[in-house]
Amino acid sequence: MERRAAMRRILSLILFLLLSGSAGFAAGEEERRLLLVTDSASGVTSLSNGEIHRLFLGLPVEKGGHVLEAVINRSDPFLYEVFLQKIVGMSSIVYERHILANVIQIGGHRPKVFNDTRTLIGALTQNHGTVTVLWDNDAAASNLSIIGEVWRGTEK
Amino acid sequence: MARHGKIAIFLNSFAGRITLGGIAIHALLIPFLFGGVLFIVQKSIEQQFIEHVRHDAAQIAEQLSEEKTEGGFLHHLNDAALSGGVVFAQLALEKGAILDATVFEKPHPYSDFHEDFHFNEHGDSIYFISLPLTTQDDATATLRLGYDETPAMEQIQRAYERGATLAVGYILSSLLLVTIITPQLTRPLRKLRDTAQKIADGETAEHLHVKSGILEIAGLSDDLERMRHALVTKNQAIVAKERRISAIMDNAVDGIITVDESGVIESMNRAALQIFGYQPPDIQGKSLDLLLTQSHFISDVQGAQPATDAAQAPVSAVKTQEGTGRRKDGQTFPIEIAISELVLNEGRLYIAIVRDITERKQTEAEIKALQEDLEQRVITRTRELASVNQELEHQALHDSLTGLPNRLLLQDRLRQALLTAQRENHQLALLITDLNRFKEINDTLGHHYGDLVLQQVSTRMRDALRGSDTIARLGGDEFAVLLPIVESEQDAVNAAHKLISAIDKPIALEDQDFHVGMSVGIALYPGHGADGSTLMRHADIAMYVAKRSTSDFAIYDPIEDQHSVSRLTMAVDLRHAIENNQLMLHYQPKIDLKKGRVTGVEALARWNHPQRGLIFPGEFIPLAEHTGLIRPLTYFALDEGLHQIHLWQKIGLILKLAVNLSAHHLQDDQLVAKVASSLKKWGVSPELLQLEITESAIMDNPLLAMDTLTRLHAMGVGLSIDDFGTGYSSLVYLKQLPVDEIKIDKSFVLNMLENNEDLVIVRSTIDLAHNMGRQVVAEGVEKEGVLNKLMELGCDMAQGYYISRPIAAADLTPWLKSQGGLRRKSGAA
Numbered sequence: 001m002e003r004r005a006a007m008r009r010i011l012s013l014i015l016f017l018l019l020s021g022s023a024g025f026a027a028g029e030e031e032r033r034l035l036l037v038t039d040s041a042s043g044v045t046s047l048s049n050g051e052i053h054r055l056f057l058g059l060p061v062e063k064g065g066h067v068l069e070a071v072i073n074r075s076d077p078f079l080y081e082v083f084l085q086k087i088v089g090m091s092s093i094v095y096e097r098h099i100l101a102n103v104i105q106i107g108g109h110r111p112k113v114f115n116d117t118r119t120l121i122g123a124l125t126q127n128h129g130t131v132t133v134l135w136d137n138d139a140a141a142s143n144l145s146i147i148g149e150v151w152r153g154t155e156k
Numbered sequence: 157m158a159r160h161g162k163i164a165i166f167l168n169s170f171a172g173r174i175t176l177g178g179i180a181i182h183a184l185l186i187p188f189l190f191g192g193v194l195f196i197v198q199k200s201i202e203q204q205f206i207e208h209v210r211h212d213a214a215q216i217a218e219q220l221s222e223e224k225t226e227g228g229f230l231h232h233l234n235d236a237a238l239s240g241g242v243v244f245a246q247l248a249l250e251k252g253a254i255l256d257a258t259v260f261e262k263p264h265p266y267s268d269f270h271e272d273f274h275f276n277e278h279g280d281s282i283y284f285i286s287l288p289l290t291t292q293d294d295a296t297a298t299l300r301l302g303y304d305e306t307p308a309m310e311q312i313q314r315a316y317e318r319g320a321t322l323a324v325g326y327i328l329s330s331l332l333l334v335t336i337i338t339p340q341l342t343r344p345l346r347k348l349r350d351t352a353q354k355i356a357d358g359e360t361a362e363h364l365h366v367k368s369g370i371l372e373i374a375g376l377s378d379d380l381e382r383m384r385h386a387l388v389t390k391n392q393a394i395v396a397k398e399r400r401i402s403a404i405m406d407n408a409v410d411g412i413i414t415v416d417e418s419g420v421i422e423s424m425n426r427a428a429l430q431i432f433g434y435q436p437p438d439i440q441g442k443s444l445d446l447l448l449t450q451s452h453f454i455s456d457v458q459g460a461q462p463a464t465d466a467a468q469a470p471v472s473a474v475k476t477q478e479g480t481g482r483r484k485d486g487q488t489f490p491i492e493i494a495i496s497e498l499v500l501n502e503g504r505l506y507i508a509i510v511r512d513i514t515e516r517k518q519t520e521a522e523i524k525a526l527q528e529d530l531e532q533r534v535i536t537r538t539r540e541l542a543s544v545n546q547e548l549e550h551q552a553l554h555d556s557l558t559g560l561p562n563r564l565l566l567q568d569r570l571r572q573a574l575l576t577a578q579r580e581n582h583q584l585a586l587l588i589t590d591l592n593r594f595k596e597i598n599d600t601l602g603h604h605y606g607d608l609v610l611q612q613v614s615t616r617m618r619d620a621l622r623g624s625d626t627i628a629r630l631g632g633d634e635f636a637v638l639l640p641i642v643e644s645e646q647d648a649v650n651a652a653h654k655l656i657s658a659i660d661k662p663i664a665l666e667d668q669d670f671h672v673g674m675s676v677g678i679a680l681y682p683g684h685g686a687d688g689s690t691l692m693r694h695a696d697i698a699m700y701v702a703k704r705s706t707s708d709f710a711i712y713d714p715i716e717d718q719h720s721v722s723r724l725t726m727a728v729d730l731r732h733a734i735e736n737n738q739l740m741l742h743y744q745p746k747i748d749l750k751k752g753r754v755t756g757v758e759a760l761a762r763w764n765h766p767q768r769g770l771i772f773p774g775e776f777i778p779l780a781e782h783t784g785l786i787r788p789l790t791y792f793a794l795d796e797g798l799h800q801i802h803l804w805q806k807i808g809l810i811l812k813l814a815v816n817l818s819a820h821h822l823q824d825d826q827l828v829a830k831v832a833s834s835l836k837k838w839g840v841s842p843e844l845l846q847l848e849i850t851e852s853a854i855m856d857n858p859l860l861a862m863d864t865l866t867r868l869h870a871m872g873v874g875l876s877i878d879d880f881g882t883g884y885s886s887l888v889y890l891k892q893l894p895v896d897e898i899k900i901d902k903s904f905v906l907n908m909l910e911n912n913e914d915l916v917i918v919r920s921t922i923d924l925a926h927n928m929g930r931q932v933v934a935e936g937v938e939k940e941g942v943l944n945k946l947m948e949l950g951c952d953m954a955q956g957y958y959i960s961r962p963i964a965a966a967d968l969t970p971w972l973k974s975q976g977g978l979r980r981k982s983g984a985a
Contacts, residue, residue, distance in 0.1 A: 049290065081273040085285060089214035091207035153271065 032155065033136040034082050036148035042066055042129045046147050055131060056087050058102040058111060066129035070111040073120055073132050078155055083133050086150045170345060171338040178334040182327050190323045197315045202275035205308040209283050209301075212241075217287040217299045220247060224292035226255060233257040236301065243282055244269075244302025250295045269300055281305045344368040348377060360388045411510035415444050417503050431491075431512050433484035444508070449480040449488060481510065490517045555629040557607055558614035566628035566636050570688040573640040577681055584640050584681045585648035588695040589617075589655060590703065591633035592673035595784075605665055609672060612663050620658040621651060636695070645680060645711060652676040652709040675702040676709035684712045693728055700724045700783075727783045729765065730776055734788045739763050741796050742962035745972070746814070746933060746955045749947045754975055756812030756846065758955065759797035760962045761789060777818075786818045795834045798845070800965050802838040809972055814846040816878060819853030822861040828868060835871075842872030848899065850878050851890075862893065869894035876933070881917060891928060898925045902936020902956070909941050922949050 036052065038044050043064040047055070055061045061068045074080050080092070088095050103110050114120035117134070121142045124130045133150055134142075166172040216236045223229050233245040237257040245257035246269075272283045283303045290296055344366045351364045364384050366377040405412050411428025415421055421439050429435065432447050439446070481491040492513045498505040553565035561569070570586065577584045591613065598606035610633065617627050617635060626638040637655065642648050655674060662669035677699025685691040694712040701724065702710035733739055743757035763771040780786040797813045804811055821827045835842055847868060854861040854877075865875055876897040877890070881904055900921050908914040918934065925932045934946050937956030946954050960971065 049288065078273065085210055085273055086287070089210040089287070091203045091210065093203055094207045094211075 031153065033149055034079060034086070034133050034151040035136055035139045035146045036131065036150055037124070037134050037139050037142075037144040037146050038068075038131045039124050039128055040143055040145045042068075042145070044068065044129070044131070044145070044147055047131070052087055052131075052148070053089075056083075056111070058099050058108065059106070060108075063129075069127065069130045071120065071123060071130050071132040072111050072113040073117070073134065074113055074115050075117045075120065076135070079133065079135065082151050087133070170342045174338045174341065175331070175334050178330060182330055186323050186327060190319045194316055194319045197319075198312045201308050201311050201315070205275055205283070205303075205305065208241075209285055209303045212236075212239075212303075213285045213287050213299065213301050216245075216301065217289045220291070220297070220299055221289040222292055224295075226253075229255050229291075230258060234259050241303050241307070242301055243304045244284070244300070246300040248298045248300065250297060269302075276305055276309065281309065341370070344370070344373045344377070348373070348380060352380060355384050355387065360384060360391070409511075411508075411512075413444070413447070413508040413510060415506040415508060417505075419443050419445070421446075422505070428510060431483075431510060432481060438484065447481055447510075448491075448493070449482055478513070481512070489514050492516075558611055558629050560614050560618075560635075561626055561628040563628060563630050563636075566626060566630070566638060567688055569626045569640075570638055570691070573638060574681060574686075574688060576640065583642045583644070583683070584638070585642045585645075585651070586679050586681075586691045586695045587637035587639070587648065587652060587655070588630070588677045588679075588692070588699040589635045589637065590675050590699055591659070592675060592703070593670075594633035594672055597670055597672065601665075608665055609663055609670065613659055613672070613674075616658040616661075617655055620654040625651070636692075642680070645678075645683075648678045648680060649709070649711070652678060656708045674708060675699055677702055677712065678709060679712045684714075693725070696728045697724045700727065723779060726776065727779055727785065730763070730780060730783070730785050730789075733763055733765070734785060734792060738766070739789070739792055740964070741793060741800065742964055743797075743800070743968050744955055744962040745960045745968070746812075746953050747959050748953050749943075749951055754811070754972060755953070756814060757968070758814040758816075758848070758962075759793050759800075761793055781818050781820065784820070786820050787824060790815070790817060790821060791830055791834075794831065795837070798834050798838040798840045801840050801844060803965075804969070804972075805840070807969070809969070810844070811972070812844045812846055812874070813840075814848050814876065817847050817849045817853070819850075819857075822849070822853060822857060822864045824864075827864060828871070831868065831873060832871060835873075843874065846874040846876055846897065848876040848878040851880065851882070854893065865894055881921060895930060897931045897933055897952075899933040899935055900951075905934045905936040905942060905946075905956070906938065909939070909945060915945075918946075918951075919949050922951050926950065 036047065043066070047061075047063065047068075051061050051063070055068055055070045056072075058070070072080075073083070084090055084092055084095055088098075090098060099110050102108075112123070114123065114132075117138050120132060121134075121138070121144065124132060124144055125142075131147070134144070139146055167176065216232065219232045219235075220229055223232060229247050233247060233255060234257050236242050237245045237259045242257075244260070247255045249255065269284055269286070270278050270280075271286050272278060275283065277283075281304065283305050285301050285303070287299045287301075288296060289299055347366045348364070351362065351366075354362060355364070364377065364381040366373065368374050368377065405425040406427075408425060408427055411431045412425040413421060413428050414423045421442050421444055424432075424434070424436070424439055429439075475496075476492060476494040478490065478492050480488050482488050490513050492511045494509045496507050498507060553562060553568075554560065555562045573584050591609070594606065594609060597609055610629070613633075614627065614629065614635070617637070621627060621637065621639075624640060626640070628636045628638070630636050637651065639648060639651055655676060659672060659674040662671055664670075677695045677697065679685060679691045679695035679698060681691060684694045698710045698712040701713075702708060740762050741759045742762050743759060745754045746756040746758060747753065748755040761773055761777070763776050765771050777786070777789075780789045794815050797815055801811060801813045817827075831845070831847075835845065849861075849865075854865075869875060874897065875893070875895040876899050877893075877895050878899050879901045880898045882901045898921065900918055904914045904917045904921075906914075908918050922932045931952040933953040933955065934942075934951050935955055937943050937946065937954045937958045939958055942956075943954060943958060960968075963971075
């Protein structure tokens, strides 16, 4: 009796793992949106492609009386690749080299980099005029203002 | 097979191990090294490709954003397609129109656009990228481009191929180097090995030195050289030790034989060869049985110790035995053989130490014969001694005259009887007897008859009592009887009656009958005492009571007249005191009034009683006279006094000794002999002895006194009339007596100054004495005035407390020395 119960438990576990895997796979196929967001108090409602490009290259962009500040989201490798391809149009090495060259030539400081979404959202909330990219579900869960869509699609 | 063998040897060699180690290291590290480098190269190529794609796409998008017509769009799309690398170019306009580059074949195969974000993401060898743009007329569009990934992939492929080639080349080069270098490394080691092999083979003379730049090998070479040197030194020491051992063995007096496990002789030293008469070649490979008649010696010690203990104690306990050896000529002889077992790693070795004991055996036989003879003599002597001892013991414990037990044996039997009585809770009786008229027989008929009486008395006493009763002679006419078991007092009384009636019958001596009565004193245990001493004393007292009473026996009665008992007790104690030297003498100086110096001393007895302390003569002299103890007491005073005179003479003090005699002594026919004996014993001149006797004693039996005093005077002994004036004085006898001196009684001297009558008596006595040619001594001088008066009256000498009290000799001697003017020996200080 005990052996049968143990077998039943093992089968249940295998079934659970299979279902969890298929669910993850299904989630991977789900369409996602990468959004451009800013703090709700900045008053910025939209940015042109050029402004976005300039902003994330570390060049000064002024909008609505605020000098905007770019914040890099590196919490997700895929998000970062989409960001590199869609916004700055560079590989990661060239982008970092470019940012560094801009800082040295123009002055200022490099955009802050966050590896954790929650910390990133907190930083955006506290600093007015900060702009970054977030997945749509993260953006919806925050009080940030969506000012553009960078990409829409499925991963893989 | 031979090849496999060589490979195996090579792999087990130092070079083989270095080679294997090199291969193993490279096999592990090369994949990591080249794999890592190629991975970095691959990533770099991919990054460069992506960078190129994104940058190129952005530029095309920028060019397109400056156009607003389809022609312009197509122109730029075609330019991009022709620039190389772009295999797909499309612009999706806001209105839904799609413009494809016209330079590609129609229809192009990339209808399913999947944007890539990583190199070779979808496995289609094309990197698709889309970029939004805003045209010149503010219309939004999306630029879709496809870049061929194949060149980059080929570049990566080539990098991998070159990397693999390099890795193989590297490994081969390494192996080649290892193959070349390893022999260089192992050559000095091989040389070291060859030299070590030579040392192992005994070729130790060659120095070991290998040149090498490798510190470890050079160090190893030095260490091996030191080891070789130590080995050589040790070998030399071992050889020297072996020579010494060999020399010791050859010079040993005992034969030493070594035997292997199977009993075969391995070696014999010189002594062993001489003992057995062999030469070394004779015993090669021979068994030990050749030398011994018995073969059990080896087996006796075999296995005495397990071989595993060899490291701790390789030699077993030596077992020494005697046996018989056999010489080469067949002659046998006694040997002593000690065999020990030596446990070595290569087996067991037996060491036999052999000694020819022919001479010893002969000596032992002689000693044995002598020993037996001696033992026989000892037995004989022991028997004789036992017999003599028995005789001596009998003599020590028995009276020689009567054969009865003496006092010593009686005391022992009394002690035993008391213990038995105490344990078995019964009574015992001790009887002390004394013959009543024995002294008269002894005095009148002499000691010979006295002894015969004592012998007959002892026989009768023995016959009258049981064999279990002890009859002992205590001394003189005194006997003791021990009845070890009595039911009642009546048993003791019955025994006393038997004794009295046995003695009451006349004793016939040489046709003459004599009657001697017996007085018996009885003391019972436990009623009259719990120990032997008390019983003896109480039986003695009872005997004195019987002697005084009309009855012939008396039982000790503690409630009897205490005075009587006390006196009797004292009498008994006095007798013990005389016997046990409890008496001592004090000396009172006599001063010569004309010369003014001490010329003599009077000896006065003192009794140091154990319980009562010092007792003066007034208390015990009358008792001594009454009990007859005055005789031994006087003999004691005489002997001890002359001894002291002798001691004083030795230090130069010449004094005259005065000793008092009682009336008894004038009837003692032994007195003269005793005086002569004591004078001779101490070497004192008779003129230095003055015997003092009272008038009364002389008048008791004037004739006898005259006889005794005349004999003493003839010897040269001085005589004094003591206490003159106090008793009956017969001037007729006084005139006839050979006395030299008259001592005026102290009762006249003490008060002569106050009492005129006393003074008259003293003066008359002095005058009378002087007229008769006698000297006068005044006793009891206690005042200076009396002394002066005596000198005035012409008294010759004086004594008394004024001059000195009687004191012990030890105290008197310094006083006498300090007086000065004493007569001294010529030359004495």
